[in-house]
Amino acid sequence: MTITDSPTTSRQKDAQVSLNRIFAAGAAADYATHLRVHGAFDPRAVASGLLHELERSGLTGRGGAGFAAWRKLGATEDAANARAFSGSATVIANGAEGEPRSWKDAVLLKNAPHLVIDGLLAAGAALGRSRLYVYASEGSLDSVRAAVAERRDARAITLMAAPDTFISGEASAVVNSIENDDARPRDHVRRLSESGLRKRPTLVHNVETLAHIGLIARHGADWFREAGAVRDPGTRLVTVSGDVGREGVFEIAGGMRLSDILAAAGVDRDRVSAVLVGGYHGTWLRSTQLDVPFSASGLASAGAQPGAGVLIVIGRQRCGLASTAEIVEYLAAESARQCGPCMFGLPALAERMSALAAGQVQRHGVADVARLADSVTGRGACHHPDGTARLVQSALVAFDDDVKAHLSGRCTRAARA
Numbered sequence: 041m042t043i044t045d046s047p048t049t050s051r052q053k054d055a056q057v058s059l060n061r062i063f064a065a066g067a068a069a070d071y072a073t074h075l076r077v078h079g080a081f082d083p084r085a086v087a088s089g090l091l092h093e094l095e096r097s098g099l100t101g102r103g104g105a106g107f108a109a110w111r112k113l114g115a116t117e118d119a120a121n122a123r124a125f126s127g128s129a130t131v132i133a134n135g136a137e138g139e140p141r142s143w144k145d146a147v148l149l150k151n152a153p154h155l156v157i158d159g160l161l162a163a164g165a166a167l168g169r170s171r172l173y174v175y176a177s178e179g180s181l182d183s184v185r186a187a188v189a190e191r192r193d194a195r196a197i198t199l200m201a202a203p204d205t206f207i208s209g210e211a212s213a214v215v216n217s218i219e220n221d222d223a224r225p226r227d228h229v230r231r232l233s234e235s236g237l238r239k240r241p242t243l244v245h246n247v248e249t250l251a252h253i254g255l256i257a258r259h260g261a262d263w264f265r266e267a268g269a270v271r272d273p274g275t276r277l278v279t280v281s282g283d284v285g286r287e288g289v290f291e292i293a294g295g296m297r298l299s300d301i302l303a304a305a306g307v308d309r310d311r312v313s314a315v316l317v318g319g320y321h322g323t324w325l326r327s328t329q330l331d332v333p334f335s336a337s338g339l340a341s342a343g344a345q346p347g348a349g350v351l352i353v354i355g356r357q358r359c360g361l362a363s364t365a366e367i368v369e370y371l372a373a374e375s376a377r378q379c380g381p382c383m384f385g386l387p388a389l390a391e392r393m394s395a396l397a398a399g400q401v402q403r404h405g406v407a408d409v410a411r412l413a414d415s416v417t418g419r420g421a422c423h424h425p426d427g428t429a430r431l432v433q434s435a436l437v438a439f440d441d442d443v444k445a446h447l448s449g450r451c452t453r454a455a456r457a
């Protein structure tokens with residue numbers, strides 16, 4: 041398969057569960073099975089203690105940015121309680137997952153929608169009177185719709201379809217899409233926790249984060265911390281794809297070594313050229329850099345982040361520069377073209393990266409690519425240019441041998457991605 045394979049076919053892959061918390065009720069569990077496996081749940085009973093329990097649990101967001109879950113809830117609660125504000129807050133379960141090589145949210149919503157609903161209800165109850173939304177691609181909403189119809193406590197949840205674009209899951213784009221049917225990011229002048237949907241305090245949590253909240257609200261922080269590492273407690277979902285034996289979504293213990301995750305996916309390390317960690321806005325790591333824990337602190341030493349838990353493996357037969365060029369071209373086309381770096385910088389970066397991959401640049405052309413990547417960083421209203429630049433910068437390091445080969449007009453790899 042190529043690095044830009046169709047997400048439609050890929051998203052149909054089922055979860056391959058190595059650690060069974062989130063998918064404990066089995067595939068596409070109905071409400072009765074969900075309750076039998078996870079136990080009964082009353083969001084109002086946990087509302088007052090949820091913030092404290094989340095803080096003790098150490099749960100971080102699973103959508104990409106990795107913020108502490110309790111801080112986002114606390115900030116929204118503070119805004120909702122502020123004297124200037126009188127009205128309901130909003131909680132949005134974000135399952136948009138625009139990243140083409142991420143399937144974890146689709147797999148989660150298909151197989152464990154009730155756990156996401158539990159987390160959404162718990163967060164809503166903690167904020168008092170709240171409006172609740174699930175925002176995901178139309179295909180993923182089918183199972184949520186069926187789950188909502190099965191339970192009386194979920195009737196007030198509104199389902200909103202997300203367009204299948206890369207940036208539709210960015211938090212301010214989520215709010216903009218629900219409010220204005222325009223899934224483009226907004227300027228982050230005010231925090232969403234203070235002024236989000238219709239200027240109400242708004243909490244946007246990734247659906248996996250809410251599934252963990254649904255479990256923590258039931259079983260507590262100590263239970264959550266029984267799995268994972270001290271600095272990365274609990275479990276997390278990762279999507280592994282590319283040149284692997286078994287593509288799919290895995291539930292792993294926090295802090296599991298990257299090399300062990302890949303081994304579980306049937307990857308022969310000797311045949312790996314590099315792994316893109318964190319998805320299209322992520323960082324390429326060489327095969328010699330894979331003995332690090334898959335956690336924010338573990339990956340930081342290698343200059344990477346877990347992001348939304350996406351791992352893309354390319355074998356030694358593939359050209360990493362060609363793979364990167366394809367992704368940059370996709371990212372340039374997926375920008376909202378509202379800001380300078382996306383209108384001008386990313387298309388130029390895509391063009392230079394493609395020329396480099398084709399062996400059509402001189403030494404100064406490599407410096408051009410690096411300079412362009414620098415110049416778009418920190419200049420957009422959202423992080424789309426920054427993420428694209430990070431990908432390119434890491435490619436120049438991870439594939440430095442390929443860069444040298446391409447400068448002399450040849451590619452040492454037998455196949456192009």
Ligand code: SF4
Nearest residue numbers: 376378379382420422
């Ligand atoms: S930086 Fe790009 S993707 Fe982000 S808001 Fe501006 S134009 Fe849109």
